[in-house]
Amino acid sequence: MSRTLIESFRAQFPAISPDHIYLDSAATALKPKAMIEATLNFYQGTGNIHRSQYSQALQLTNQYEHARSLAANFIHAAESHSIIWTKGATEAVNLIASSYLEHKLTVDDEIIVSESEHHANLIPWIMLAKKKQAKIIPLPLNNSLVPDLNILPSLISNKTKLIAITQMSNVTGAVTDIHLASSIAHSHNCAIAVDGSQGIVHHGFDVSHTEVDFYFFSAHKLYGPTGVGVLYIHPDRIDEMYPWQGGGKMLSHAKMDDFIAEDAPYCFEAGTPNTAGIIGFGATLNWLKDWPLDILERHASDLAQCADDRLSQLVGYKKISVDNSSILTFIIKGIHSNDLAILLSEQNIAVRSGLHCAHPLNKVLGINGSIRASFAPFNTLDETYRFCGAVEKAVSMLA
Ligand code: PMP
Numbered sequence: 257m258s259r260t261l262i263e264s265f266r267a268q269f270p271a272i273s274p275d276h277i278y279l280d281s282a283a284t285a286l287k288p289k290a291m292i293e294a295t296l297n298f299y300q301g302t303g304n305i306h307r308s309q310y311s312q313a314l315q316l317t318n319q320y321e322h323a324r325s326l327a328a329n330f331i332h333a334a335e336s337h338s339i340i341w342t343k344g345a346t347e348a349v350n351l352i353a354s355s356y357l358e359h360k361l362t363v364d365d366e367i368i369v370s371e372s373e374h375h376a377n378l379i380p381w382i383m384l385a386k387k388k389q390a391k392i393i394p395l396p397l398n399n400s401l402v403p404d405l406n407i408l409p410s411l412i413s414n415k416t417k418l419i420a421i422t423q424m425s426n427v428t429g430a431v432t433d434i435h436l437a438s439s440i441a442h443s444h445n446c447a448i449a450v451d452g453s454q455g456i457v458h459h460g461f462d463v464s465h466t467e468v469d470f471y472f473f474s475a476h477k478l479y480g481p482t483g484v485g486v487l488y489i490h491p492d493r494i495d496e497m498y499p500w501q502g503g504g505k506m507l508s509h510a511k512m513d514d515f516i517a518e519d520a521p522y523c524f525e526a527g528t529p530n531t532a533g534i535i536g537f538g539a540t541l542n543w544l545k546d547w548p549l550d551i552l553e554r555h556a557s558d559l560a561q562c563a564d565d566r567l568s569q570l571v572g573y574k575k576i577s578v579d580n581s582s583i584l585t586f587i588i589k590g591i592h593s594n595d596l597a598i599l600l601s602e603q604n605i606a607v608r609s610g611l612h613c614a615h616p617l618n619k620v621l622g623i624n625g626s627i628r629a630s631f632a633p634f635n636t637l638d639e640t641y642r643f644c645g646a647v648e649k650a651v652s653m654l655a
Contacts, residue, residue: 262555265547266605266634275485282426282454282583282630285479286403289539294539295342295481298532304521305531309536320531323538324521327501330541331420331456332464335491340521341534342485346376347621348472348653349420351487351524352449354500356470359419361388368411368419368446370403371620372430375613377420378449390441396552397422397616398635399432399622403577405437418419418449418469421629423455427621427628429581435553442467447493453477459584469493470634479539483530493521503527530643552633559631561639570651585612585628593625597652600627605643 268288278286303313328336342348357367367381371394378392381476385392393411398404399650403421410599412419419441424431426585435451436618441448449470452461456473463471475484497505499517503526507515517523562580567573572589588596597609608628611618617626629643 261548261551262633262636265552266636268445268543269313269634272634275604277341277643278634279631279635279639279643280608280627281457281632282477282628283608284476284482285457285632286634287481288479288543290543291536291540294568295532295536298535304528316531316535319535319538320529323534326538326541328350330488330544331452331460331486331488331636332462333488334464337521338487338488338491338494339461340487340524341529342472342487342611343483343530344476344485345374345451345472345473346380346474346485347447347529348470348485348487349377349451351500352470353384355497355524356447356493357418358384359498361385361390363389363414365417366393366413366415367391368393368395368408368420370415370432371397371616372401372403372422372425372427372428372432373420373614373617374453375615376453377422377449378616381418381420385494390417394616395419397430399546400569401425401428401621403432403437405433407436407438408440408445409444412440412446416444417448419556420451420630421448422451423454423461424466425450425614425617426454426460426583427585427614427626429454429583429585431455431578434461434468438466438468453582458556460549463488463490475533475540478540480540481530484533484537487524489520492607494631497524499512499523501527502594503525519566553582556631556635559635559637560584560647562631562637563629563631563640563644567647570648571655572651576621576623582631583628584631585626587623587626588651591651593627594652595654596627596647598644599653603646603649605646 269286271286303316324339325336327339385590395403447469450468452473476482497634506523506526509516523561575586577583577585593609612626
């Protein structure tokens with residue numbers, strides 16, 4: 257791995273400081289200068305998009321729509337109008353539930369949800385199932401902690417209306433073969449909604465190669481701002497969907513007792529959007545083009561491997577995450593993950609602890625929380641050694 261590549265990537269992030277080690281990129285990534293500058297520029301100018309005729313507003317509208325094209329290109333979507341801006345992955349799932357599935361779902365219908373899901377790709381389905389007296393069918397994991405696609409066909413029936421599945425678990429780092437999952441779903445005439453929140457960062461996604469009905473992620477995990485999400489909708493599904501929120505700019509005509517909805521994507525984007533965030537995310541996507549993402553990813557997973565090699569010497573250490581992942585999730589028997597995280601914080605190290613918004617997955621794994629150190633390409637070997645030393649120190653204090 258070229259040191260200069262890592263050093264120049266690292267130099268992009270003003271939040272990095274020598275006294276603090278950031279190992280929480282799976283929760284939210286640090287922000288590059290390119291994004292920060294674009295957001296600042298927006299606020300130094302400002303204007304409202306899609307509404308006004310003055311030049312500043314028109315220019316911002318162009319930037320906003322250009323960001324949509326960049327998001328489409330990033331996942332190889334042919335049409336930028338297949339991209340809906342949301343405020344995050346969570347809102348994207350709620351949108352799919354309300355706009356697509358609610359009117360299709362009837363009593364006793366089924367939604368298959370993998371046991372690996374973050375609550376964002378579980379709770380909206382439970383809420384909808386309760387409302388419509390439908391059922392959630394859990395898709396168990398196989399021995400490699402991946403949703404078991406061998407048994408998926410046996411769970412699908414003519415009542416199955418949608419399969420909700422993650423591309424990559426935020427707890428274990430396990431990666432699902434979405435190509436296979438979607439071909440199983442489609443051979444049974446079933447829609448598939450894929451949570452790309454972690455997968456997009458580490459593996460990318462190509463909707464021109466793998467046909468999915470819905471693919472979504474939050475910008476903030478991909479070096480973008482908070483409050484921005486990308487929802488890709490397959491063009492064949494758009495006509496089966498209804499607007500879910502009403503308000504300005506989602507319609508072409510309104511009178512006192514009715515309205516005509518705009519075409520997608522605008523009918524799903526009621527109200528003034530997070531313009532600063534979306535333009536900032538456009539700058540992130542533009543900036544990302546300059547970096548060899550697969551090489552950088554390998555560096556991050558090498559660091560996680562290196563930390564695992566050393567920490568595995570600790571008594572009671574058990575790795576929860578899968579091999580070859582930049583996410584290192586572990587427990588130390590007899591020590592609560594939150595206690596360990598507090599002692600790491602006192603040594604200026606940021607990790608995530610607890611249940612990681614995935615209560616059912618913790619139950620399947622037979623654990624009650626864990627530490628997740630998520631490595632990013634800007635992390636260094638020196639930081640990795642310091643992190644390991646800090647864990648050893650914390651464990652010696654708590655044991
Ligand atoms: N899915 C996964 C796999 C995640 O890791 C997260 C964030 N932890 C989400 C969904 C939800 O993202 P957000 O809170 O940004 O909507």
